[in-house]
Amino acid sequence: MRNISIPFTALAAFVGCYGTANATVHVDINLSTQTMRVRADSGAAYDWPISSGRPGHGTPSGNFRPQRMFTMVHSAKYNNAPMPHAIFFYGPYAIHGTGAVYALGHVASHGCVRLAPDNAATLFAMVQQEGAAIHIGGSSAGGDNVASVNPHRAGHRLAAAQRRRFQEHALGYAPSRHPRTLRQWARDPLGAH
Numbered sequence: 001m002r003n004i005s006i007p008f009t010a011l012a013a014f015v016g017c018y019g020t021a022n023a024t025v026h027v028d029i030n031l032s033t034q035t036m037r038v039r040a041d042s043g044a045a046y047d048w049p050i051s052s053g054r055p056g057h058g059t060p061s062g063n064f065r066p067q068r069m070f071t072m073v074h075s076a077k078y079n080n081a082p083m084p085h086a087i088f089f090y091g092p093y094a095i096h097g098t099g100a101v102y103a104l105g106h107v108a109s110h111g112c113v114r115l116a117p118d119n120a121a122t123l124f125a126m127v128q129q130e131g132a133a134i135h136i137g138g139s140s141a142g143g144d145n146v147a148s149v150n151p152h153r154a155g156h157r158l159a160a161a162q163r164r165r166f167q168e169h170a171l172g173y174a175p176s177r178h179p180r181t182l183r184q185w186a187r188d189p190l191g192a193h
Helices: 002-021 117-130 160-169 182-187
Strands: 025-030 035-040 045-049 062-064 068-075 081-090 093-097 113-115 132-137
Touching: 025 117, 035 117, 045 117, 062 081, 068 117, 081 117, 093 117, 113 117, 117 132
Parallel strands: 025 132, 093 113
Antiparallel strands: 025 035, 035 045, 062 132, 068 081, 081 093
16 A cells, blocks of 8 residues: 555645646737736736837737746847846847836837836746746837737748848847957857856
């Protein structure tokens, strides 16, 4: 009898751990109202103003999952602009903090979703701990959203024109505050020190 109870105990522990590991943060971004609603399976809930892509720099709409996360990233394309607590969800597009809090509630970005710095830090910690499902819907005031994206389609392929547009407007990002010089790279190409 004792040998039978051990597998059942192990199974119960596995199921218990599996249930908590599947907690998810639901991030619902409404481009029409420039708001973000955050609901976590753990019970946390927030409603925050955002800034999405202004005319000529649309924000993709669709359903996404976090791809990469950095506590601090700087945009190589946009004058080394800081992107604190960046959650990349589709190629070069991210949810991140901004110093331009006066613009929150209005379209203002180059396609990313901007949040107040404290809100970005809160979201980052939640997503890091629980994972996330990100939904972006509605349309911005400029009506220039990137076409809806279905990341579950084979190969995540877009039409050739859209691919060119993403390449033209893609953010360059570097995870360090100050880019390394060529001499520093030559001494340590992997940045291990």
